[in-house]
Amino acid sequence: MEERKLLHSFLAKSQDELPPRRMKDSYIEVLLPLGSEPELREKYLTVQNTVRFGRILEDLDSLGVLTCYMHNKIHSAKMSPLSIVTALVDKIDMCKKSLSPEQDIKFSGHVSWVGKTSMEVKMQMFQLHGDEFCPVLDATFVMVARDSENKGPAFVNPLILESPEEEELFRQGELNKGRRIAFSSTSLLKMAPSAEEGTTIHEMFLSTLDPKTISFRSRVLPPNAVWMENSKLKSLEICHPQERNIFNRIFGGFLMRKAYELGWATACSFGGSRPFVVAVDDIMFQKPVEVGSLLFLSSQVCFTQNNYIQVRVHSEVASLQEKEHTTTNVFHFTFMSEKEVPLVFPKTYGESMLYLDGQRHFNSMSGPATVRKDYLWNPRNTTFVEN
Ligand SMILES: CCCCCCCCCCCCCC(=O)SCCNC(=O)CCNC(=O)[C@H](O)C(C)(C)COP(=O)(O)OP(=O)(O)OC[C@H]1O[C@@H](n2cnc3c(N)ncnc32)[C@H](O)[C@@H]1OP(=O)(O)O
Numbered sequence: 001m002e003e004r005k006l007l008h009s010f011l012a013k014s015q016d017e018l019p020p021r022r023m024k025d026s027y028i029e030v031l032l033p034l035g036s037e038p039e040l041r042e043k044y045l046t047v048q049n050t051v052r053f054g055r056i057l058e059d060l061d062s063l064g065v066l067t068c069y070m071h072n073k074i075h076s077a078k079m080s081p082l083s084i085v086t087a088l089v090d091k092i093d094m095c096k097k098s099l100s101p102e103q104d105i106k107f108s109g110h111v112s113w114v115g116k117t118s119m120e121v122k123m124q125m126f127q128l129h130g131d132e133f134c135p136v137l138d139a140t141f142v143m144v145a146r147d148s149e150n151k152g153p154a155f156v157n158p159l160i161l162e163s164p165e166e167e168e169l170f171r172q173g174e175l176n177k178g179r180r181i182a183f184s185s186t187s188l189l190k191m192a193p194s195a196e197e198g199t200t201i202h203e204m205f206l207s208t209l210d211p212k213t214i215s216f217r218s219r220v221l222p223p224n225a226v227w228m229e230n231s232k233l234k235s236l237e238i239c240h241p242q243e244r245n246i247f248n249r250i251f252g253g254f255l256m257r258k259a260y261e262l263g264w265a266t267a268c269s270f271g272g273s274r275p276f277v278v279a280v281d282d283i284m285f286q287k288p289v290e291v292g293s294l295l296f297l298s299s300q301v302c303f304t305q306n307n308y309i310q311v312r313v314h315s316e317v318a319s320l321q322e323k324e325h326t327t328t329n330v331f332h333f334t335f336m337s338e339k340e341v342p343l344v345f346p347k348t349y350g351e352s353m354l355y356l357d358g359q360r361h362f363n364s365m366s367g368p369a370t371v372r373k374d375y376l377w378n379p380r381n382t383t384f385v386e387n
Helices: 002-010 038-044 053-071 164-185 195-206 252-271 349-363
Strands: 028-032 083-094 105-114 118-129 132-146 225-227 232-238 276-285 294-305 308-318 326-336 343-345 375-378 383-386
Touching: 028 053, 053 083, 053 105, 053 118, 053 132, 053 252, 083 164, 083 252, 105 132, 105 164, 118 164, 195 349, 232 252, 252 276, 252 294, 252 308, 252 326, 294 343, 294 349, 308 349, 326 349
Parallel strands: 225 343
Antiparallel strands: 028 105, 083 132, 083 276, 105 118, 118 132, 232 294, 276 326, 294 308, 308 326, 375 383
Protein backbone atom coordinates (compact mmCIF):
# COMPACT_ATOMS: atom_id res chain seq x y z
CA MET A 1 0.00 0.00 0.00
CA GLU A 2 3.00 2.31 0.67
CA GLU A 3 4.05 1.83 -2.92
CA ARG A 4 0.52 2.54 -4.17
CA LYS A 5 0.45 5.91 -2.31
CA LEU A 6 3.17 7.13 -4.66
CA LEU A 7 0.92 6.51 -7.65
CA HIS A 8 -1.45 9.34 -6.64
CA SER A 9 0.39 11.80 -8.89
CA PHE A 10 -0.61 9.78 -11.98
CA LEU A 11 -4.35 10.26 -11.28
CA ALA A 12 -6.22 12.60 -13.64
CA LYS A 13 -7.84 15.75 -12.17
CA SER A 14 -10.65 15.53 -14.73
CA GLN A 15 -11.88 13.03 -17.30
CA ASP A 16 -11.03 15.43 -20.16
CA GLU A 17 -7.33 15.01 -19.40
CA LEU A 18 -7.54 11.35 -20.29
CA PRO A 19 -7.25 10.11 -23.89
CA PRO A 20 -10.33 8.32 -25.25
CA ARG A 21 -10.06 4.59 -25.80
CA ARG A 22 -11.70 2.28 -28.34
CA MET A 23 -13.67 -0.85 -27.42
CA LYS A 24 -11.00 -2.94 -29.04
CA ASP A 25 -8.32 -1.42 -26.77
CA SER A 26 -9.80 -3.28 -23.82
CA TYR A 27 -10.78 -6.42 -25.73
CA ILE A 28 -9.14 -9.47 -24.26
CA GLU A 29 -9.36 -13.22 -24.75
CA VAL A 30 -8.17 -15.65 -22.12
CA LEU A 31 -7.89 -19.41 -22.46
CA LEU A 32 -8.61 -21.78 -19.58
CA PRO A 33 -6.92 -24.93 -20.88
CA LEU A 34 -8.98 -27.52 -18.99
CA GLY A 35 -8.77 -29.95 -21.90
CA SER A 36 -5.10 -29.59 -22.72
CA GLU A 37 -3.78 -29.20 -19.12
CA PRO A 38 -5.51 -31.88 -17.02
CA GLU A 39 -3.66 -30.82 -13.83
CA LEU A 40 -5.80 -27.64 -13.86
CA ARG A 41 -9.03 -29.66 -13.70
CA GLU A 42 -8.92 -30.51 -10.01
CA LYS A 43 -9.61 -26.88 -9.04
CA TYR A 44 -12.66 -26.74 -11.35
CA LEU A 45 -14.13 -30.20 -10.86
CA THR A 46 -17.49 -31.01 -9.24
CA VAL A 47 -18.33 -34.49 -8.05
CA GLN A 48 -20.82 -34.78 -10.95
CA ASN A 49 -17.91 -34.30 -13.39
CA THR A 50 -18.95 -30.79 -14.40
CA VAL A 51 -17.22 -27.41 -13.98
CA ARG A 52 -17.60 -25.56 -10.65
CA PHE A 53 -19.59 -22.43 -11.42
CA GLY A 54 -18.16 -20.75 -8.31
CA ARG A 55 -14.69 -20.93 -9.89
CA ILE A 56 -16.07 -19.39 -13.09
CA LEU A 57 -17.47 -16.50 -11.03
CA GLU A 58 -13.97 -15.89 -9.64
CA ASP A 59 -12.48 -15.92 -13.14
CA LEU A 60 -15.13 -13.54 -14.49
CA ASP A 61 -14.44 -11.12 -11.65
CA SER A 62 -10.70 -11.10 -12.37
CA LEU A 63 -11.30 -10.80 -16.12
CA GLY A 64 -13.68 -7.86 -15.60
CA VAL A 65 -11.03 -6.03 -13.58
CA LEU A 66 -8.29 -6.87 -16.05
CA THR A 67 -10.41 -5.59 -18.97
CA CYS A 68 -10.85 -2.26 -17.17
CA TYR A 69 -7.11 -2.02 -16.55
CA MET A 70 -6.59 -2.52 -20.30
CA HIS A 71 -9.06 0.31 -21.00
CA ASN A 72 -7.26 2.70 -18.63
CA LYS A 73 -3.72 1.60 -19.37
CA ILE A 74 -1.07 4.31 -19.14
CA HIS A 75 1.55 3.06 -21.55
CA SER A 76 4.40 5.02 -19.95
CA ALA A 77 3.68 3.83 -16.40
CA LYS A 78 4.69 0.47 -14.95
CA MET A 79 1.72 0.33 -12.59
CA SER A 80 -1.80 1.69 -12.83
CA PRO A 81 -2.70 4.40 -10.29
CA LEU A 82 -6.29 3.09 -10.27
CA SER A 83 -7.84 0.61 -7.88
CA ILE A 84 -10.60 -1.04 -9.87
CA VAL A 85 -13.32 -2.72 -7.82
CA THR A 86 -16.40 -4.70 -8.74
CA ALA A 87 -19.51 -2.65 -7.97
CA LEU A 88 -22.19 -4.81 -9.55
CA VAL A 89 -22.76 -8.10 -11.30
CA ASP A 90 -25.60 -6.87 -13.43
CA LYS A 91 -26.40 -10.17 -15.15
CA ILE A 92 -24.94 -13.56 -15.91
CA ASP A 93 -26.91 -15.81 -18.23
CA MET A 94 -25.94 -19.42 -18.74
CA CYS A 95 -26.81 -20.83 -22.14
CA LYS A 96 -25.83 -24.41 -21.25
CA LYS A 97 -26.89 -26.60 -18.33
CA SER A 98 -23.42 -27.78 -17.41
CA LEU A 99 -19.88 -27.55 -18.68
CA SER A 100 -17.43 -30.33 -19.35
CA PRO A 101 -14.23 -30.24 -17.26
CA GLU A 102 -12.42 -31.94 -20.15
CA GLN A 103 -12.70 -29.25 -22.83
CA ASP A 104 -10.89 -25.93 -23.07
CA ILE A 105 -12.79 -22.80 -22.12
CA LYS A 106 -12.25 -19.37 -23.63
CA PHE A 107 -13.29 -16.08 -22.05
CA SER A 108 -13.52 -12.76 -23.83
CA GLY A 109 -14.38 -9.32 -22.52
CA HIS A 110 -14.31 -5.63 -23.31
CA VAL A 111 -15.50 -2.33 -21.87
CA SER A 112 -18.87 -1.51 -23.44
CA TRP A 113 -19.86 1.70 -21.66
CA VAL A 114 -18.12 4.27 -19.45
CA GLY A 115 -19.38 6.95 -17.09
CA LYS A 116 -17.12 9.32 -15.10
CA THR A 117 -15.67 6.74 -12.73
CA SER A 118 -17.59 3.60 -13.62
CA MET A 119 -17.36 1.18 -16.53
CA GLU A 120 -19.64 -1.54 -17.84
CA VAL A 121 -17.86 -4.69 -19.01
CA LYS A 122 -19.37 -7.35 -21.27
CA MET A 123 -17.88 -10.81 -21.04
CA GLN A 124 -18.56 -14.07 -22.79
CA MET A 125 -17.47 -17.61 -22.23
CA PHE A 126 -17.12 -20.31 -24.86
CA GLN A 127 -16.35 -24.01 -24.63
CA LEU A 128 -14.63 -26.14 -27.22
CA HIS A 129 -17.07 -28.45 -28.97
CA GLY A 130 -15.38 -30.45 -31.71
CA ASP A 131 -13.02 -27.88 -33.15
CA GLU A 132 -15.27 -24.88 -32.54
CA PHE A 133 -15.70 -22.65 -29.47
CA CYS A 134 -19.45 -22.40 -28.74
CA PRO A 135 -20.99 -19.67 -26.53
CA VAL A 136 -21.98 -20.89 -23.07
CA LEU A 137 -22.32 -17.78 -20.93
CA ASP A 138 -22.94 -14.00 -21.19
CA ALA A 139 -22.06 -11.60 -18.39
CA THR A 140 -22.35 -7.88 -17.69
CA PHE A 141 -20.46 -6.37 -14.75
CA VAL A 142 -20.04 -2.77 -13.56
CA MET A 143 -16.61 -1.81 -12.24
CA VAL A 144 -15.70 1.38 -10.42
CA ALA A 145 -12.31 3.13 -10.45
CA ARG A 146 -10.97 4.35 -7.14
CA ASP A 147 -7.74 6.16 -6.33
CA SER A 148 -4.47 4.32 -5.69
CA GLU A 149 -5.35 3.63 -2.06
CA ASN A 150 -9.01 2.81 -2.78
CA LYS A 151 -10.12 5.79 -0.70
CA GLY A 152 -11.95 8.01 -3.20
CA PRO A 153 -13.27 8.02 -6.77
CA ALA A 154 -10.97 8.29 -9.79
CA PHE A 155 -11.71 9.22 -13.41
CA VAL A 156 -11.62 6.66 -16.19
CA ASN A 157 -10.69 7.17 -19.85
CA PRO A 158 -13.63 8.13 -22.08
CA LEU A 159 -14.79 5.68 -24.73
CA ILE A 160 -14.71 6.47 -28.41
CA LEU A 161 -17.30 4.73 -30.59
CA GLU A 162 -16.21 3.63 -34.04
CA SER A 163 -19.21 1.95 -35.63
CA PRO A 164 -23.03 1.84 -35.40
CA GLU A 165 -22.69 -1.51 -33.58
CA GLU A 166 -20.49 0.04 -30.92
CA GLU A 167 -22.94 2.94 -30.62
CA GLU A 168 -25.67 0.35 -30.07
CA LEU A 169 -23.65 -1.37 -27.33
CA PHE A 170 -23.02 1.97 -25.65
CA ARG A 171 -26.72 2.83 -25.90
CA GLN A 172 -27.50 -0.49 -24.22
CA GLY A 173 -25.10 0.52 -21.44
CA GLU A 174 -27.03 3.78 -20.98
CA LEU A 175 -30.33 1.87 -20.95
CA ASN A 176 -28.91 -0.58 -18.40
CA LYS A 177 -28.01 2.33 -16.14
CA GLY A 178 -31.57 3.71 -16.42
CA ARG A 179 -33.05 0.27 -15.79
CA ARG A 180 -30.93 -0.17 -12.65
CA ILE A 181 -32.08 3.19 -11.30
CA ALA A 182 -35.74 2.35 -12.07
CA PHE A 183 -35.42 -1.11 -10.49
CA SER A 184 -33.88 0.33 -7.35
CA SER A 185 -36.40 3.19 -7.04
CA THR A 186 -39.33 0.75 -7.14
CA SER A 187 -37.59 -1.62 -4.67
CA LEU A 188 -39.97 -3.16 -2.14
CA LEU A 189 -37.68 -1.72 0.53
CA LYS A 190 -38.89 1.72 -0.61
CA MET A 191 -42.31 1.25 -2.21
CA ALA A 192 -45.46 -0.82 -1.71
CA PRO A 193 -46.04 -3.73 -4.10
CA SER A 194 -48.14 -3.17 -7.21
CA ALA A 195 -51.87 -4.03 -7.14
CA GLU A 196 -51.19 -7.26 -9.07
CA GLU A 197 -48.43 -8.27 -6.67
CA GLY A 198 -50.69 -7.45 -3.71
CA THR A 199 -53.34 -9.75 -5.17
CA THR A 200 -50.81 -12.57 -5.61
CA ILE A 201 -49.82 -12.36 -1.95
CA HIS A 202 -53.40 -12.17 -0.73
CA GLU A 203 -54.40 -15.18 -2.81
CA MET A 204 -51.47 -17.13 -1.41
CA PHE A 205 -52.51 -16.09 2.09
CA LEU A 206 -56.12 -17.20 1.49
CA SER A 207 -54.94 -20.57 0.21
CA THR A 208 -53.18 -21.19 3.53
CA LEU A 209 -56.20 -20.44 5.78
CA ASP A 210 -57.67 -23.41 7.61
CA PRO A 211 -61.26 -23.85 6.28
CA LYS A 212 -62.27 -25.47 9.59
CA THR A 213 -61.59 -22.35 11.68
CA ILE A 214 -62.71 -18.78 11.02
CA SER A 215 -59.35 -17.33 11.92
CA PHE A 216 -56.59 -15.32 10.25
CA ARG A 217 -54.06 -17.10 12.40
CA SER A 218 -54.48 -20.79 11.79
CA ARG A 219 -52.50 -21.45 8.69
CA VAL A 220 -52.24 -24.73 6.85
CA LEU A 221 -49.62 -25.46 4.24
CA PRO A 222 -51.20 -26.38 0.86
CA PRO A 223 -50.14 -29.68 -0.74
CA ASN A 224 -46.73 -29.78 -2.41
CA ALA A 225 -45.58 -26.60 -0.68
CA VAL A 226 -42.92 -25.59 1.86
CA TRP A 227 -42.97 -22.66 4.28
CA MET A 228 -40.32 -20.15 3.28
CA GLU A 229 -38.89 -20.16 6.81
CA ASN A 230 -38.02 -23.85 6.32
CA SER A 231 -35.95 -23.24 3.19
CA LYS A 232 -32.95 -21.55 4.81
CA LEU A 233 -29.27 -22.46 5.10
CA LYS A 234 -26.55 -20.44 6.82
CA SER A 235 -22.76 -20.48 6.84
CA LEU A 236 -19.83 -18.64 8.32
CA GLU A 237 -16.48 -17.86 6.68
CA ILE A 238 -13.40 -16.43 8.26
CA CYS A 239 -11.87 -14.03 5.73
CA HIS A 240 -8.22 -15.10 5.79
CA PRO A 241 -5.48 -13.08 4.07
CA GLN A 242 -5.25 -15.81 1.40
CA GLU A 243 -8.51 -14.41 -0.06
CA ARG A 244 -7.38 -10.79 -0.30
CA ASN A 245 -7.18 -8.88 -3.56
CA ILE A 246 -4.44 -6.55 -4.73
CA PHE A 247 -5.96 -3.72 -2.63
CA ASN A 248 -5.83 -5.71 0.61
CA ARG A 249 -9.58 -6.33 0.75
CA ILE A 250 -11.43 -9.59 0.29
CA PHE A 251 -11.62 -10.63 -3.37
CA GLY A 252 -15.13 -10.18 -4.81
CA GLY A 253 -14.89 -13.49 -6.70
CA PHE A 254 -14.31 -15.37 -3.42
CA LEU A 255 -17.44 -13.78 -1.91
CA MET A 256 -19.43 -14.75 -4.99
CA ARG A 257 -18.11 -18.31 -4.94
CA LYS A 258 -19.01 -18.79 -1.28
CA ALA A 259 -22.48 -17.27 -1.75
CA TYR A 260 -23.09 -19.30 -4.89
CA GLU A 261 -22.09 -22.59 -3.23
CA LEU A 262 -24.40 -21.95 -0.28
CA GLY A 263 -27.19 -20.94 -2.70
CA TRP A 264 -26.64 -24.13 -4.70
CA ALA A 265 -26.81 -26.27 -1.54
CA THR A 266 -30.05 -24.47 -0.57
CA ALA A 267 -31.61 -25.15 -3.97
CA CYS A 268 -30.37 -28.74 -3.88
CA SER A 269 -31.85 -29.52 -0.47
CA PHE A 270 -35.10 -27.73 -1.38
CA GLY A 271 -35.61 -29.34 -4.79
CA GLY A 272 -34.32 -32.77 -3.83
CA SER A 273 -32.32 -33.13 -7.03
CA ARG A 274 -29.27 -31.57 -8.58
CA PRO A 275 -29.91 -27.96 -9.65
CA PHE A 276 -28.16 -26.07 -12.47
CA VAL A 277 -27.60 -22.35 -12.32
CA VAL A 278 -29.31 -20.50 -15.18
CA ALA A 279 -28.94 -16.86 -14.16
CA VAL A 280 -27.22 -14.60 -11.65
CA ASP A 281 -28.28 -11.01 -11.34
CA ASP A 282 -27.99 -7.77 -9.48
CA ILE A 283 -25.18 -8.62 -7.09
CA MET A 284 -24.31 -5.30 -5.58
CA PHE A 285 -20.99 -4.96 -3.75
CA GLN A 286 -22.09 -2.34 -1.26
CA LYS A 287 -19.06 -2.34 1.04
CA PRO A 288 -15.58 -3.80 0.86
CA VAL A 289 -14.93 -6.77 3.14
CA GLU A 290 -11.89 -6.30 5.36
CA VAL A 291 -9.37 -9.10 5.78
CA GLY A 292 -9.99 -10.87 9.09
CA SER A 293 -13.76 -10.23 9.10
CA LEU A 294 -16.33 -12.86 9.90
CA LEU A 295 -18.60 -13.35 6.90
CA PHE A 296 -22.13 -14.52 7.71
CA LEU A 297 -24.07 -15.87 4.74
CA SER A 298 -27.81 -16.60 4.92
CA SER A 299 -29.49 -18.25 2.00
CA GLN A 300 -33.16 -18.93 1.33
CA VAL A 301 -35.50 -19.98 -1.41
CA CYS A 302 -37.75 -17.03 -2.09
CA PHE A 303 -39.67 -18.00 -5.21
CA THR A 304 -40.28 -21.15 -7.28
CA GLN A 305 -42.05 -21.96 -10.52
CA ASN A 306 -42.16 -25.37 -12.26
CA ASN A 307 -38.50 -26.52 -12.20
CA TYR A 308 -37.08 -23.13 -11.26
CA ILE A 309 -35.81 -22.10 -7.83
CA GLN A 310 -34.97 -18.48 -7.06
CA VAL A 311 -32.46 -18.21 -4.19
CA ARG A 312 -31.40 -15.10 -2.30
CA VAL A 313 -28.17 -15.02 -0.32
CA HIS A 314 -27.59 -12.21 2.12
CA SER A 315 -24.07 -11.55 3.33
CA GLU A 316 -23.04 -9.59 6.41
CA VAL A 317 -19.70 -9.00 8.06
CA ALA A 318 -18.61 -8.38 11.59
CA SER A 319 -15.12 -7.94 12.96
CA LEU A 320 -13.93 -10.18 15.77
CA GLN A 321 -14.05 -7.23 18.18
CA GLU A 322 -17.37 -5.68 17.17
CA LYS A 323 -20.69 -7.45 17.47
CA GLU A 324 -22.48 -5.19 14.97
CA HIS A 325 -23.21 -6.78 11.58
CA THR A 326 -23.05 -4.81 8.31
CA THR A 327 -24.64 -5.95 5.03
CA THR A 328 -22.08 -6.16 2.25
CA ASN A 329 -23.94 -7.95 -0.54
CA VAL A 330 -27.22 -9.48 -1.61
CA PHE A 331 -26.93 -12.22 -4.23
CA HIS A 332 -29.70 -13.50 -6.53
CA PHE A 333 -29.37 -16.89 -8.22
CA THR A 334 -31.85 -18.70 -10.47
CA PHE A 335 -31.50 -22.49 -10.51
CA MET A 336 -33.24 -25.13 -12.57
CA SER A 337 -33.91 -28.46 -10.95
CA GLU A 338 -34.10 -31.81 -12.74
CA LYS A 339 -37.67 -32.27 -11.56
CA GLU A 340 -40.58 -30.01 -10.64
CA VAL A 341 -40.09 -28.36 -7.25
CA PRO A 342 -42.57 -27.55 -4.42
CA LEU A 343 -44.08 -24.09 -4.11
CA VAL A 344 -42.62 -21.85 -1.44
CA PHE A 345 -45.11 -20.04 0.83
CA PRO A 346 -44.44 -16.87 2.80
CA LYS A 347 -45.96 -16.64 6.28
CA THR A 348 -45.09 -13.09 7.32
CA TYR A 349 -45.29 -9.72 5.54
CA GLY A 350 -41.47 -9.58 5.32
CA GLU A 351 -41.38 -13.02 3.69
CA SER A 352 -44.10 -11.93 1.26
CA MET A 353 -41.85 -9.06 0.16
CA LEU A 354 -38.97 -11.53 -0.28
CA TYR A 355 -41.30 -13.65 -2.42
CA LEU A 356 -42.22 -10.71 -4.65
CA ASP A 357 -38.61 -9.57 -4.90
CA GLY A 358 -37.66 -13.13 -5.92
CA GLN A 359 -40.46 -13.11 -8.50
CA ARG A 360 -39.22 -9.80 -9.93
CA HIS A 361 -35.70 -11.18 -10.24
CA PHE A 362 -37.02 -14.37 -11.80
CA ASN A 363 -39.06 -12.41 -14.34
CA SER A 364 -36.05 -10.29 -15.26
CA MET A 365 -34.22 -13.41 -16.41
CA SER A 366 -33.80 -13.05 -20.16
CA GLY A 367 -34.15 -16.61 -21.40
CA PRO A 368 -34.10 -19.68 -19.21
CA ALA A 369 -31.38 -22.13 -20.24
CA THR A 370 -31.43 -21.23 -23.91
CA VAL A 371 -28.94 -19.37 -26.00
CA ARG A 372 -30.03 -15.76 -26.09
CA LYS A 373 -30.43 -13.96 -29.38
CA ASP A 374 -27.67 -11.53 -28.83
CA TYR A 375 -24.78 -9.94 -30.56
CA LEU A 376 -21.25 -11.18 -30.47
CA TRP A 377 -18.86 -8.33 -30.91
CA ASN A 378 -15.80 -9.36 -32.81
CA PRO A 379 -13.02 -6.78 -32.70
CA ARG A 380 -11.00 -8.66 -35.30
CA ASN A 381 -13.36 -7.56 -38.08
CA THR A 382 -15.47 -5.12 -36.04
CA THR A 383 -18.70 -6.72 -37.15
CA PHE A 384 -21.43 -8.29 -35.12
CA VAL A 385 -22.51 -11.84 -35.66
CA GLU A 386 -25.81 -13.15 -34.40
CA ASN A 387 -25.51 -16.40 -32.53
C1 LIG B 1 -2.38 -4.34 -14.60
C2 LIG B 1 -2.99 -4.84 -13.40
C3 LIG B 1 -3.29 -6.32 -13.50
C4 LIG B 1 -4.63 -6.62 -12.87
C5 LIG B 1 -4.82 -8.06 -12.59
C6 LIG B 1 -6.27 -8.37 -12.76
C7 LIG B 1 -6.74 -9.34 -11.80
C8 LIG B 1 -7.14 -8.62 -10.58
C9 LIG B 1 -8.06 -9.38 -9.81
C10 LIG B 1 -8.41 -8.60 -8.60
C11 LIG B 1 -9.83 -8.31 -8.60
C12 LIG B 1 -10.17 -7.32 -7.55
C13 LIG B 1 -11.61 -6.97 -7.63
C14 LIG B 1 -12.23 -7.14 -6.33
O1 LIG B 1 -12.09 -8.10 -5.67
S1 LIG B 1 -13.17 -5.83 -5.73
C15 LIG B 1 -13.85 -6.47 -4.24
C16 LIG B 1 -15.33 -6.50 -4.30
N1 LIG B 1 -15.87 -5.19 -4.43
C17 LIG B 1 -15.85 -4.29 -3.43
O2 LIG B 1 -15.32 -4.52 -2.37
C18 LIG B 1 -16.53 -2.98 -3.70
C19 LIG B 1 -17.32 -2.55 -2.48
N2 LIG B 1 -18.10 -1.35 -2.76
C20 LIG B 1 -17.57 -0.12 -2.71
O3 LIG B 1 -16.41 0.06 -2.36
C21 LIG B 1 -18.49 1.01 -3.10
O4 LIG B 1 -19.82 0.64 -2.95
C22 LIG B 1 -18.26 1.49 -4.59
C23 LIG B 1 -16.81 2.00 -4.74
C24 LIG B 1 -18.50 0.37 -5.60
C25 LIG B 1 -19.22 2.61 -4.91
O5 LIG B 1 -19.08 3.58 -3.94
P1 LIG B 1 -20.04 4.84 -3.88
O6 LIG B 1 -21.44 4.39 -4.03
O7 LIG B 1 -19.66 5.65 -2.72
O8 LIG B 1 -19.55 5.55 -5.17
P2 LIG B 1 -20.14 6.82 -5.87
O9 LIG B 1 -21.51 7.16 -5.42
O10 LIG B 1 -19.07 7.86 -5.77
O11 LIG B 1 -20.24 6.31 -7.39
C26 LIG B 1 -19.09 6.07 -8.12
C27 LIG B 1 -19.49 5.48 -9.46
O12 LIG B 1 -19.93 4.16 -9.26
C28 LIG B 1 -21.21 3.98 -9.85
N3 LIG B 1 -21.88 2.96 -9.05
C29 LIG B 1 -21.83 2.82 -7.73
N4 LIG B 1 -22.55 1.77 -7.34
C30 LIG B 1 -23.08 1.23 -8.48
C31 LIG B 1 -23.92 0.15 -8.75
N5 LIG B 1 -24.39 -0.63 -7.81
N6 LIG B 1 -24.26 -0.10 -10.03
C32 LIG B 1 -23.80 0.66 -11.03
N7 LIG B 1 -22.99 1.71 -10.84
C33 LIG B 1 -22.64 1.99 -9.57
C34 LIG B 1 -21.85 5.34 -9.81
O13 LIG B 1 -22.88 5.46 -10.78
C35 LIG B 1 -20.67 6.21 -10.13
O14 LIG B 1 -20.42 6.13 -11.54
P3 LIG B 1 -19.99 7.41 -12.40
O15 LIG B 1 -21.19 8.28 -12.55
O16 LIG B 1 -18.87 8.13 -11.67
O17 LIG B 1 -19.52 6.85 -13.71
